[in-house]
Amino acid sequence: MTNSLELLELERLQKGKNLLAFSGGVDSTALFFLLIEKNISFDIAIVNYKLRPQSDEEVAYAKELATRYNKRIFIKEVPLSPPSIEEKARKIRYRFFEEIIQKYGYENLLTAHQLNDQLEWFLMQLAKGAGVVEAIGLEPASQREGYVVVRPLLHTSKEEILRFLEKKDILYYIDNSNYDTSFVRNFIRKNFSDPLMQKFAPGIKRSMDYLLHDKKLLEPKIASIKKLFIAKNPHEKMQTQRAFLMMAKRAGYLPSTKQLAIMSEQKSGVIGGKIAFGQNERNLFVAPFMKQSIPKKMREAMRRKKIPPTIRGYIYSENLIDTLDRVLEKNLS
Template identity: 45%
Template sequence: MCLISTLITQRLIVSLYDKLSPATQSLTRGKHLLGFSGGVDSVALFFILLRLNVVFDMAIVHYHTRKEADDEVAYAKDLAQKYNKRCFIAHAPHFHSHFEANARSFRFGFFGEIIATHHYQSLILAHQLNDRLEWFMMQLVRGVGLSNLLGFEDSRSYPIIRPLESIPKNEIYQFCKDEGLAYFEDSSNNDMRFKRNYFRYTFCNELVNSFSEGIARSLMYLQKDKQTLLAALTPQALYLESLSQALPLESKQQCAIFAYNIIETHLLLLACDKIAKRCGYVLSA
């Protein structure tokens, strides 16, 4: 029975490693920073990175909103000491409103400062497939376009790598169970007053548990489509497109090679949305 259990565990681990993001391969070079929380996702990712011999350190934010947070920070420090990692800790101020947006801004400001100061090559985050579908569903009911449906679009001066983005959360739980890894559960994840939790327990968990491979492929294809569209929205392409309107027919046909005549109104709006976000604004419907 023990041998059978070991073989099942090995198959699960192989399956999980096969689903890691292709971008994970770039982690074999240089040193990187892992955004750590003490939850099941970041704990699993910590030990996966160890197995892949990735050179990385850790960063964790203490928001002082839950009593368990003290234990999570202590756990991060213990792991760092045991595995010879640096552990950067930030203590967030009290946010009087818009907690999620303010916490995100503080968190990425903290990460960015560490990366710039200590010359890390990338930020590693533990978002997984359930996270992506939850965001997708929440945006879908708002009525948004492709750019916002996929989310996780970060205009940063450093790359962000999400190795677990195609792995369902139930497999991450199983990995931690089989490996005997300790992790913390955020009690707020069960609070149905939060919209994300409503979508998680009403729709997303069951969908991912039943159709994870198809969902992961669909999100991958949509991401590729998004990258193709945004590639046509460079300032040079937009300039050539506007310039071509004043040219004679022959020149206009030559200019079209560079001008991406596929650009239409909704694509221009995507460009405006991208620029607005870089300036700190989110466009309304």
């Protein structure tokens, strides 16, 4: 085995302005040094949740690396407490990253997800009852509103990453909470994904590649104008829910199973008080929910176009009515 590891989306990384989500753990530390090795420009961001005494050491390590390699570093300190620590942490983390991205013009957010993470996600979704599109949740590059999430290590196993760090004698930290099997992900990791990866890593990697290809074929095509997302109406419950899930996620909201059922059954509505959805015979729509007083002439024009009522406020406020037909024709015809 070589001393280096494969980085996915290398051309994108070489051309874009990159922000690395750093923690000081095994994966993000390896990614940091691989990016240095490949002469890829990037800065780093780290969140200290104050959950462990060690977290201050990890931030200090991040600062040390930033100084040594002349990287800009962004730090956020947010003490967390139960319940729902994982969910809270994720929301805080991505809100912080997105604020940095918007303020400083980063194009790519780099995360250190790797092959073991991909298998863990697959098994978790399999246990819940999911199709291919939902089960293959991690991709090498995922478009978000205003930036791309890039996962350069997604085809690399944890074992390969650890060997890389040990070969290079690179310091990293271990989060002991990863061994707490009261968390579903850790339970899956210890009992299923880690043993499978130890025995069948090459085959699992090939399978994930095949499944990702199949996912691309099954995914609905989504057009967008600003924060208005549109897909063809498949007139089938599961496909409709899948399309609404993808559009809502791109709009920055993760709907529950119950909310997805409502979205697929109703012609128009609002979920979470934030996201408007609707459907007509041809299309599905998702947009930020906006209450607007719309002039009668414009209301009539939207009614003729069969735009769902809850979507109309956003279209009117952003003056999208004139470009809507063009986008539909170009992207969803």
